[in-house]
Amino acid sequence: MKLDILVIAAHPDDAELGAGGAIAKSVSQGKKVGVLDLTRGEMGTRGTVETRKKEAARSADILGLSARDNVGLPDGFIANTRDFQMEIIPYIRKYQPDVVLANAVSDRHPDHGKASGLVSDSCFLSGLKALQTSLGDDVQSHWRPHAVYHFIQDRYIKPDFIVDVSEFWNVKMEAIRAYETQFYTGKDDKGPVTPISSPDFIHALEARGREYGRLIHAKYGEGFTAERVVGIDGFSALI
Numbered sequence: 001m002k003l004d005i006l007v008i009a010a011h012p013d014d015a016e017l018g019a020g021g022a023i024a025k026s027v028s029q030g031k032k033v034g035v036l037d038l039t040r041g042e043m044g045t046r047g048t049v050e051t052r053k054k055e056a057a058r059s060a061d062i063l064g065l066s067a068r069d070n071v072g073l074p075d076g077f078i079a080n081t082r083d084f085q086m087e088i089i090p091y092i093r094k095y096q097p098d099v100v101l102a103n104a105v106s107d108r109h110p111d112h113g114k115a116s117g118l119v120s121d122s123c124f125l126s127g128l129k130a131l132q133t134s135l136g137d138d139v140q141s142h143w144r145p146h147a148v149y150h151f152i153q154d155r156y157i158k159p160d161f162i163v164d165v166s167e168f169w170n171v172k173m174e175a176i177r178a179y180e181t182q183f184y185t186g187k188d189d190k191g192p193v194t195p196i197s198s199p200d201f202i203h204a205l206e207a208r209g210r211e212y213g214r215l216i217h218a219k220y221g222e223g224f225t226a227e228r229v230v231g232i233d234g235f236s237a238l239i
Contacts (some may be wrong), residue, residue: 001067004031006097006145008088008122010078010115011044012037012056012070013179017205018151019101020063020172021165021222027064028168034067035060036091038115039075045194047181059178062171067095078111080118088122090133093140100145104153105225108195116150120227123148152208152223154195159223161230162212166219169209176205 005026007015015023015035026033041052053070060068071087078084092100102119103112125131127144134140152159165172177185184199195201212221232238 001034001095002032003034003066003095003097005033005099005101006036006092006095007033007101008036008038008091008115008119009101010038010103010109010111011041011075012039012052013041013059013176013182014103014112014153015101016059016063016172016175016179018104018153019222019224020175021168021209021220022101022151022163022224023063023065024168024171024175025163025165032066033063034065034069034095034097036088036095037068037070038073038078038088038118039111040070040072041075043075044182046191046197047179051181052179055179055181059175062175062178076111078114078118080114080121084118085122085125086133088119089126089131090135090140092123092126092145093133093143094135096143098146100148101224102148102150104155104157105150106155106157108154112153120148148227149224150227152225156208157223157225159212160226162216162221162223164213164216164218164220165209165222166213169220176202 009015023033040049042049073084100123103115105116106113123145127142129142176183184202209220212223213219
């Protein structure tokens with residue numbers, strides 16, 4: 001299955017937190033969007049691998065994803081190595097995305113910044129014809145996405161561009177609430193407190209969305225950074 005957009009993120013829920021609105025908006029525009037989670041989130045304080053898997057599947061249904069896979073790299077120990085690159089490249093060649101969205105280039109969780117570089121390099125290497133990979137019994141064709149963009153997570157980063165997600169903010173939040181072991185949902189919660197489990201985290205997430213939205217005269221926005229200059233097809237794209 002060829003995808004228009006593939007989100008490759010360190011942990012289940014990273015894609016929703018950083019780009020859930022843009023994902024939902026792209027799906028509404030007829031784009032085929034998939035998510036590739038690099039780890040199963042097994043080092044998380046709350047929940048289990050099994051609950052995270054179920055929550056990720058529920059979120060995928062809410063967002064309307066065409067595919068969701070998990071590489072199974074070790075949570076907390078992501079590194080930009082040849083072995084890990086060779087785990088990711090077959091998925092890039094399998095889905096042949098035009099655009100890849102990846103983790104923030106730097107962030108509070110060290111996996112995020114490390115995954116950012118790992119995904120960028122894997123996308124480049126995936127385009128090398130001499131590098132052979134297989135899927136089952138079939139040798140894969142080389143494929144390089146047209147662009148890699150990075151969503152912004154916990155730490156503030158000045159975005160290179162912002163997507164207006166005002167009409168899809170509720171879908172984003174519903175997808176986030178699917179991870180009920182991880183985030184505050186309004187229910188009675190007796191689990192251990194983490195940086196993302198309190199109401200304050202959800203309030204901060206909304207404030208960030210409103211902040212980025214205000215910069216583009218919208219209610220909510222999601223910010224992204226680009227690895228290269230973004231071209232536009234005339235000034236009408238800026239209006």
